[in-house]
Amino acid sequence: MWAFALLRSVPQALWAAAVVFCSHVVFVQARIAMLDIFLMAFCTLALAFFTFSIKEPDRRRSLGYALAMGVCLGLASACKWSGFFLLFGLAGAYLLIALLRTWRVRFEDPRTTDFYAPGGWPAMTPSGALLAFIVAPLLAYFAAFLPQIVQAGTPLEFIDSHARMFDVWGGVSAPHPYASLWPTWLWMKRPVWYYFFIPGGVWSHNPASAVVALVNPVVLAAGEAAILIAIHRWIVRRDLDSMIVAVGFLSQYLPWLFNPKGLEFSFYFFPSVMCFAPALALVVFRGAGTWRGWAAVGVPVLAAATFLFFLPVLAGGIGVDAKGYYARMWLKSWI
Numbered sequence: 001m002w003a004f005a006l007l008r009s010v011p012q013a014l015w016a017a018a019v020v021f022c023s024h025v026v027f028v029q030a031r032i033a034m035l036d037i038f039l040m041a042f043c044t045l046a047l048a049f050f051t052f053s054i055k056e057p058d059r060r061r062s063l064g065y066a067l068a069m070g071v072c073l074g075l076a077s078a079c080k081w082s083g084f085f086l087l088f089g090l091a092g093a094y095l096l097i098a099l100l101r102t103w104r105v106r107f108e109d110p111r112t113t114d115f116y117a118p119g120g121w122p123a124m125t126p127s128g129a130l131l132a133f134i135v136a137p138l139l140a141y142f143a144a145f146l147p148q149i150v151q152a153g154t155p156l157e158f159i160d161s162h163a164r165m166f167d168v169w170g171g172v173s174a175p176h177p178y179a180s181l182w183p184t185w186l187w188m189k190r191p192v193w194y195y196f197f198i199p200g201g202v203w204s205h206n207p208a209s210a211v212v213a214l215v216n217p218v219v220l221a222a223g224e225a226a227i228l229i230a231i232h233r234w235i236v237r238r239d240l241d242s243m244i245v246a247v248g249f250l251s252q253y254l255p256w257l258f259n260p261k262g263l264e265f266s267f268y269f270f271p272s273v274m275c276f277a278p279a280l281a282l283v284v285f286r287g288a289g290t291w292r293g294w295a296a297v298g299v300p301v302l303a304a305a306t307f308l309f310f311l312p313v314l315a316g317g318i319g320v321d322a323k324g325y326y327a328r329m330w331l332k333s334w335i
Contacts, residue, residue, distance in 0.1 A: 002044050003278050005051035006241050012285050015300060019277040022303035023219040025270045028211060028314055032194055035079045036267055042076035043086050043271050047248050050090050053132075054121050054240070062123035063132075070136025077137065078144035081169070082252070082268065089251020091133045093243065094124055107238070115240040173263035182256035185269035186224060188215050189333050192265050195316055207319030210312070213267045214334070218306045222299060223276025226283045233282075241282055249275040 003016035020026055029037040046069045053065035069090070076083030100116045107114060114120075124132075142158065149157045180190035195211040227249050233242035253272040256264060284295045312320035313328050320328070329335050 002048035003281055005048045006278055012281055016277040016281040018300050019303055022307040024216045025273050028213050039076050039079040039083055040271050040274055042072045044274050046072035051244055059122040063128050066123050066132035067136045070132040071140040074137035074140025078141045085252050085255045089247050093247050094129055113240055114238045115243040179263055180266050182264055185266050192267055203322045207321050209316045210320055211316045212313050215273055216303055216306050218302045219276055226279035229283050230279050245275055245279045
């Protein structure tokens with residue numbers, strides 16, 4: 001949906017969806033009882049509605065998309081507080097545009113692809129921004145706690161539950177063997193093994209069942225290069241779509257620099273990984289060059305081949321012998 005909002009092409013959006021699926025992260029997280037897949041889903045939906053809103057010339061429909069974005073941001077934050085990262089990032093993009101509008105900035109060579117235009121984003125008046133970035137997210141966030149409040153029998157449960165979460169969030173955590181620092185997520189130095197079991201304990205007789213939260217190396221390398229291109233296009237060419245992708249990635253990744261808990265895992269990077277496929281689609285499908293046709297075929301084929309290669313350590317039920325296991329451990333730190 002987000003890729004369609006950016007590209008306005010069903011085939012290109014399906015291309016991006018295929019790359020997302022082959023990135024490993026959706027396949028693995030969707031099969032694990034963790035909140036992260038819901039965080040990823042709501043953040044991606046929020047980016048889709050943000051994109052629809054900022055591109056929509058009709059003020060009423062643009063505001064409707066913006067309110068839907070706000071609801072998704074509130075639900076994402078109710079899943080995990082890191083959902084607020086994207087809210088602050090998108091609100092920051094609005095403030096940048098509002099500042100340029102206040103200064104009555106005019107580009108000497110205005111383009112239809114500019115991230116800022118004096119009459120652009122008609123829904124984002126101050127009152128529209130208040131509704132989209134504060135009211136709608138807070139109402140959705142509170143609504144997510146209603147079942148818990150009803151079960152407790154008191155609205156004070158909303159406050160009490162946050163006091164308990166603050167205690168956990170602000171506490172000091174013990175070291176963990178799968179912990180990793182946020183800069184190392186860029187090369188997946190230390191992925192998290194969700195499951196590893198050898199029936200009977202003898203690997204030579206039975207294949208192991210394994211599930212590792214590892215980003216597809218092809219998607220990781222190509223996606224990070226595409227993010228750098230998006231940042232360049234945003235700053236140098238003032239490209240709107242590139243700004244959306246860059247803000248989506250950076251706002252969900254860089255805040256981990258200030259993590260007060262001090263305990264981080266590489267799957268915290270997965271919401272940012274969802275930005276790789278749209279960024280790649282913008283590189284492949286925007287512009288001229290014969291290499292783009294090869295890239296349109298090569299990227300998903302290589303991603304799919306790598307996905308199938310790693311599938312025995314992603315699916316759990318397939319099984320992997322010792323030789324196959326070590327063939328897939330490209331870094332010693334993955335073990």
